Amino acid sequence: MHVGYGMWQKVVVSVFLVLVLPAPLTAAERDPLQPRVPKQEMDAAKAMTNPFPATPENIAKGDGLYHGKGTCFVCHGQTGVGDGSASVGLDPSPRNFTNAAFHRARTDGELMWVLKNGSAGTAMVPLVGSVINEEEAWLILLYERSLTHSGS
Numbered sequence: 001m002h003v004g005y006g007m008w009q010k011v012v013v014s015v016f017l018v019l020v021l022p023a024p025l026t027a028a029e030r031d032p033l034q035p036r037v038p039k040q041e042m043d044a045a046k047a048m049t050n051p052f053p054a055t056p057e058n059i060a061k062g063d064g065l066y067h068g069k070g071t072c073f074v075c076h077g078q079t080g081v082g083d084g085s086a087s088v089g090l091d092p093s094p095r096n097f098t099n100a101a102f103h104r105a106r107t108d109g110e111l112m113w114v115l116k117n118g119s120a121g122t123a124m125v126p127l128v129g130s131v132i133n134e135e136e137a138w139l140i141l142l143y144e145r146s147l148t149h150s151g152s
Contacts, residue, residue, distance in 0.1 A: 032095065032102035036119045037110050048109030050138045054145065062143030070132050070140050075123065080147040090123050100148040111141050 037045045052058045066072040066080075075090070077083040080097035087094050095102065115137045116128040128137045 032099050033105045035106075035110065037113045041113065042110075045109045045113040046107045048107075048112050050108040050112075050141060052138050052142060054142050058139055059142050059146045062139035062141070062146075065132065065136050065140050066143050070127065070136065072140060072144075080144060092122055094123070097144040097147045103145055103148050108138075108141055108145075111144070112137060115140075 035042065066076075067078070073084055074086045075082070075084045075094040076097060077087070077094075082094040082096040084094065097103075112128075112134075114124060115132075116126055116134075118124050118126045128134055132140070
């Protein structure tokens, strides 16, 4: 029996799908409405406010940091939907910053708390003080908040 080139392609793809991809590449996003800040720290977190106004200039600075020094895009993706190259296999998947319900439910202070402390039970590690400073974190948050207006 002669097996043509097209047949071999189908066999290779089938073997790959069965052996290499037995589980989904990404898991579901953790409940975006569940607070990440411990109850005993919530009041202090909610009291923090972003010192920067959401101007086009500040959002652009945040965009540059998100896609550069902050390395946020590696997990959260180029467009903020949680599909970055490092998101493969993470359970739960990285936060989807285009989710308007998430942004309505979380204060800037709560988001800053996560950037400073990480998020237990996820791959989100503390970034403020190691990768970025607090000023840069506030600018990144402005950019992340702007993603709900991008038509996603």
